[in-house]
Amino acid sequence: MQEALLHSVVKLTKTRDVDSLESSLLSTIHEFIGCQQVSIYKSTCEDDSLEVECCLSLQVTKSKQYHWSQSQKLENPCSELISCLNSACIIAIQSIDGIETKWVPITLADKAIGAIAIKSNGLSSSDQVLLNAFCCIYENYLTILHENERDKLTGLLNRQTFDRKFKQLVEKQVVKHHKTSKSNQNRQLQSETVSWLAMLDIDHFKQVNDNYGHVCGDEVLLILAQTMHNFFRASDLLFRFGGEEFVLVFEPATFEEIDSVLNKFMDRIRNTKFPFVNKLTVSIGVAKVGPYDFPIHVLEKADKALYCAKTQGRDQVCFFDLMEQSEKLDSDDESGIDLF
Numbered sequence: 648m649q650e651a652l653l654h655s656v657v658k659l660t661k662t663r664d665v666d667s668l669e670s671s672l673l674s675t676i677h678e679f680i681g682c683q684q685v686s687i688y689k690s691t692c693e694d695d696s697l698e699v700e701c702c703l704s705l706q707v708t709k710s711k712q713y714h715w716s717q718s719q720k721l722e723n724p725c726s727e728l729i730s731c732l733n734s735a736c737i738i739a740i741q742s743i744d745g746i747e748t749k750w751v752p753i754t755l756a757d758k759a760i761g762a763i764a765i766k767s768n769g770l771s772s773s774d775q776v777l778l779n780a781f782c783c784i785y786e787n788y789l790t791i792l793h794e795n796e797r798d799k800l801t802g803l804l805n806r807q808t809f810d811r812k813f814k815q816l817v818e819k820q821v822v823k824h825h826k827t828s829k830s831n832q833n834r835q836l837q838s839e840t841v842s843w844l845a846m847l848d849i850d851h852f853k854q855v856n857d858n859y860g861h862v863c864g865d866e867v868l869l870i871l872a873q874t875m876h877n878f879f880r881a882s883d884l885l886f887r888f889g890g891e892e893f894v895l896v897f898e899p900a901t902f903e904e905i906d907s908v909l910n911k912f913m914d915r916i917r918n919t920k921f922p923f924v925n926k927l928t929v930s931i932g933v934a935k936v937g938p939y940d941f942p943i944h945v946l947e948k949a950d951k952a953l954y955c956a957k958t959q960g961r962d963q964v965c966f967f968d969l970m971e972q973s974e975k976l977d978s979d980d981e982s983g984i985d986l987f
């Protein structure tokens with residue numbers, strides 16, 4: 648038992664990303680603690696309302712078959728789960744048929760960010776000790792992985808995690824694409840909503856550093872990152888790519904929605920008070936993210952659109968696809984002239 652236990656801890660800490668850590672955790676809990684179901688819940692606060700997602704669940708059916716389910720948003724999270732998240736305390740209830748469900752909070756930086764739920768016929772005290780230990784290992788490891796994914800100054804995701812996060816988003820899109828392409832009714836919707844990548848760069852940031860020093864420049868970067876964090880949805884991915892360049896990846900939205908949200912964000916920045924700097928503006932380049940796109944190609948397109956925003960006077964949003972359309976129109980016009 649001890650050897651197997653050590654082996655599973657080694658397996659658990661061998662993983663390098665949160666998704667494989669979570670599936671290892673659930674199979675380890677199931678292996679060592681007899682249970683019917685074990686699940687991981689994560690919570691996010693969106694506009695002050697709590698949103699809970701069941702990220703991963705392992706269920707053992709009566710015929711001893713394993714059933715994994717992934718990523719489901721909960722419309723109505725049960726009150727015990729909400730209490731566990733709000734109080735960061737273990738909550739347990741027992742149904743009349745003797746099935747016990749226990750919620751163990753997962754905390755990151757002293758805040759409950761989720762919970763592990765385990766359904767069983769009741770845990771012995773040694774099972775309880777094991778469960779607590781697995782949850783602590785998971786929590787510690789999650790903290791390390793979380794720190795590794797983040798930029799030290801702003802706390803946003805760093806450049807190194809971009810390809811992996813982008814791939815996950817695109818994979819989700821491909822699954823959706825397959826599901827929705829079966830339905831004629833959804834085809835219209837699918838053509839209108841796509842994911843978007845925006846590259847954002849502070850205008851004349853060198854002047855901020857030159858005039859007020861690097862410490863002030865760092866403070867500006869920090870306030871900008873916090874404003875981004877508070878302004879955009881929790882499901883949008885926010886990266887600091889280095890220097891004063893940021894990359895944002897948005898979940899599917901229409902062109903009008905993304906155009907409107909980015910323009911509102913630029914307004915927010917124009918009206919934000921930064922230390923010393925009277926007025927700060929940003930330029931943004933945007934490109935569509937297709938379900939089969941490579942990250943580097945989308946980045947290149949957004950970079951071209953950003954360059955266009957800079958050369959057209961800064962403090963504006965440019966869309967690569969619109970640029971491409973107008974370039975095509977221009978070249979059609981030119982070819983028309985050649986013909987005559």
Ligand SMILES: Nc1nc2c(ncn2[C@@H]2O[C@H](COP(=O)(O)OP(=O)(O)OP(=O)(O)O)[C@@H](O)[C@H]2O)c(=O)[nH]1
Nearest residue numbers: 848849850851852853854856861864865889890891
């Ligand atoms: N304070 C601070 N400055 C940084 C950091 N990383 C890069 N920079 C500075 O960011 C500035 C970027 O300047 P440029 O690339 O010339 O661009 P810009 O002045 O913003 O001009 P445009 O982008 O053309 O509007 C340089 O002065 C860098 O030294 C950082 O982490 N902290």
